[in-house]
Amino acid sequence: MAARDLQQQLLPTPLLLLGEQHDATEHQDLQAALVRQLAGERALAALVIEMAEAGDSTAALPATADEPEVRRALRWDTNRQAWPWSGYGPAIMAAVRAGVPVFGGNLPAADIRAAMTNPALDGALSPIALAAQQNQIRDGHCGLLPASQIGPMTRIQIARDQALARTALAVLQPGKTVLLVAGNQHVRRDLGAPAHLPAGQPHRIAMALPENLNPAANAAQADRVWASPALAPHDHCAEFRQQMQR
Numbered sequence: 001m002a003a004r005d006l007q008q009q010l011l012p013t014p015l016l017l018l019g020e021q022h023d024a025t026e027h028q029d030l031q032a033a034l035v036r037q038l039a040g041e042r043a044l045a046a047l048v049i050e051m052a053e054a055g056d057s058t059a060a061l062p063a064t065a066d067e068p069e070v071r072r073a074l075r076w077d078t079n080r081q082a083w084p085w086s087g088y089g090p091a092i093m094a095a096v097r098a099g100v101p102v103f104g105g106n107l108p109a110a111d112i113r114a115a116m117t118n119p120a121l122d123g124a125l126s127p128i129a130l131a132a133q134q135n136q137i138r139d140g141h142c143g144l145l146p147a148s149q150i151g152p153m154t155r156i157q158i159a160r161d162q163a164l165a166r167t168a169l170a171v172l173q174p175g176k177t178v179l180l181v182a183g184n185q186h187v188r189r190d191l192g193a194p195a196h197l198p199a200g201q202p203h204r205i206a207m208a209l210p211e212n213l214n215p216a217a218n219a220a221q222a223d224r225v226w227a228s229p230a231l232a233p234h235d236h237c238a239e240f241r242q243q244m245q246r
Contacts, residue, residue, distance in 0.1 A: 002226055003033035006206050009224055011043070014172050015203040017193060019184035019222070025087060026228040027208040031181050032090040038177060039098030045176035046168075047095040050186060051083040052076065052104025054163045058092075059101040070096055074104055091181070105167035105180065107160040115159035116152035124158050129191040133157060136185060142237035161186055165196040184209060188221045 010016060018034070020027035038044035052074040058065065061073055067085075070092060071077055076085060095102050107115065115121060122130060137153045138145065145153065168180045184207050186192045194205060205222040209215040212230035219225055 002030050003037055010204040013204040015168055015178050017180045017187040017205045019187035019207040024210055028087040032094055035091045035094045039100050043176055044100045045173035045178045046171040047102045048105040048168045048180040050106050050182035051088050053106050053108045054104055054167050056104040058096050063097055063099045103167055105164040107163040115156050121155040121158045133191045161193045162196045164193040
């Protein structure tokens with residue numbers, strides 16, 4: 001079982017960053033299984049997720065809270081990205097049922113504009129990592145973004161990674177593991193949230209990637225890359241072109 005393998009290979013660690021491909025249901029299944037394993041062993045300090053904003057959490061809820069209560073605490077239904085609860089709800093509810101708090105780690109929407117215009121964020125990465133992040137933004141938007149938007153969009157990505165790292169650091173507990181779940185780009189060793197951890201902060205990184213997205217090419221970015229079944233072909237760029245036209 002992948003979750004057991006990850007636990008045996010990467011733990012103990014105070015912070016485990018687990019990346020995913022958002023449309024791969026096997027990755028959300030892995031997250032839920034890992035939460036159940038760690039929580040069952042009383043080894044899970046907190047679950048931090050990209051899918052909710054920093055400042056939102058279930059910390060004040062009892063283990064008996066129902067799904068609507070949990071969704072309200074995480075402001076799930078007002079999240080502008082509309083993450084599917086069917087995918088992430090199992091991991092979140094497994095943590096809540098075990099008395100483990102769930103924390104949003106993403107940059108709040110209210111802070112996005114300030115991040116876009118903050119040149120200090122350009123210096124948060126090395127010049128090489130900054131250029132790589134800019135290329136990721138360019139490629140991730142299929143080369144369709146105006147050149148003037150690459151810099152501001154890169155700053156948003158950096159600010160999101162900083163928010164994820166900050167949230168995870170704030171909930172560390174001795175002898176337990178904080179599990180941070182985010183997209184694979186957010187957990188990359190060179191330019192994701194790990195790049196914003198204090199020097200010497202112990203952590204481990206796992207990335208889950210479908211076989212058709214070349215998992216081996218990301219070996220240097222994680223301590224473990226898990227290859228899941230290939231996804232059906234999907235033309236993300238065609239959809240993005242339609243959005244741009246609208």
